[in-house]
Amino acid sequence: MSIQDDAPLLAVMGHFGLSEDALLGIGGEACVFALGKDRIARVHHPGTARGAVDLRARLLEDLRRSASAVPFSIPSVLEITERHGRFITIEPRLPGRPLLRVLAEVTGAERDDLVTRFLEASTRLCALRLDHEGYGDLCEAEPIRASSHRAYLERRARKSLASAGDAFAGVDPSRLAAALPEPARPSFVHMDLFPGNVLVEDQEVSAVVDFGGPSALADARLEPLSAVAYLTPFITPTATDRDRRLAREWLQAQHLDALLAPAERWLAARWSFARDDVRLHQWCREVLLERTEHG
Template sequence: MSIDDDAPLMQVMRHFGLARDALLGIGGEACVFALDGERIVRIHHPGAARETVVRRAQLLEDLHQTASAVPFSIPRVLETTEVHGRLLTIEPRLPGRPLLHVLGEAAGAERDHLVLRFLEASTRLRDLRVSHAWYGDLCEAEPIRTPSYRSYLELRAKKSLACAGSAFDGIDPARLAAALPEPERPSFVHMDLYPGNVLVEGRDVSAVIDFGGPAIVGDARLDPLSAVIYLTPFITTTATDRDRRLAREWLQAQHLDALFEPAERWIAARWSFATDDVRLHRWCRRVLLGHQGDP
């Protein structure tokens, strides 16, 4: 559905005096508009649960206790409200352009540099602390939370695969979970770290955005693994074979390459519910079922 077909959204835009060219992006959870030079308004899609919005705001507040430990900005909620039946948050506008867009323009050594800065940023998210002894969902309205990481992985994969219907019959969530090791301790995991959710200024990462529904308490290694996994043209449309090779070489240097395939299979199961996203669903089928197809 386009913005023009969403009457309540148009009402919210009129309430704030927002023109269409103020739109910064549309994600799985919200439409984001520039409110002014310093702030954005994140207008959640119809049906968003208030509990999810509140949990995201609390998560960001908690993470800000250690935000000085990372070399980039992260979001923060200034205000949560409801306008014309739509939940929304007002947040600071963070510096930079989405890496996804910049990669559409960059080439050669400059592009390699940006890809490596993106991957390095994925390793720094572990410096954002969460004080939970369990593993599981941070922002979901009905979160799955368990005392062991593998039990969370199994239950989360099982829930997503069930939502996907019969397409993934025969995929065993327990086997997916068993292929990944238990971490030493629970850590914050962004879980949606692809180039569209990373902002860059010049040659450096300036901000990581879109902390939301996918965020979990899990294994810190999952963010660098997923950052490499998401550099597929099924997910990151500007990704190239060179980007993928560079990322896999980087993953080897981090001594994480042995976890790539089991992490990729679990992540594909985790996103398998998103049957309305044709490209993503095709990637899930290719990873889990071996189906081929053009991006």
């Protein structure tokens, strides 16, 4: 549905005096508009429950306690309101432009440097601390929680695959989980760290955004592994073969390259429910089905 076909969204925009020129982006959970230079309005999609909005706000509030441990900005919620049947969060506008867009404009050494900065940022998010025990979802209305990482991975994959229907009926969640190691301790994992959710300014990562639904307490290694996995044209249309080679070389230097394939398979299972996102669903099929058939 386009903005012009969404009457409640147009009414919200009218309430705040917004035009389509103020649109900063559309994600899986919300449309984001600039409210001047200092604030944004995050208009949640139809069907979003107030509980989900509150869970995200509480997560961000908890993460703010350790936000100084990361060298970039993270979101916070200033206000939650409702207009025309839509929940809206008013938040500070964070500095920078989406790396996804910047990658469409730069080449050569400048591009390589930005990709490297993005990958390095993926190793810093685990410095954000939460006072929770065990492993599990952080923003789900009915969260999966487990005392071991593999138990969480299996249950999370099983839930997503069940929602995906028959397309992935032959995928075994227990095998996906068993292929990944058990970490020493749980860490905060954004789980949706791709170039569209990273802002850059002056060749540095200035902010990470879109914390929410996928975030979990999990193995910290999943963050850099997912960042590399998401550098595929299915998820990051501006990614190139050169970007992917650089990312894999970087991952090898982190001694994580052996975990990439099993991490990709689990991530594809985790996102398999998202049938309405055509490109993401194609990636899930490619990872879980086509590679298996040809490999």
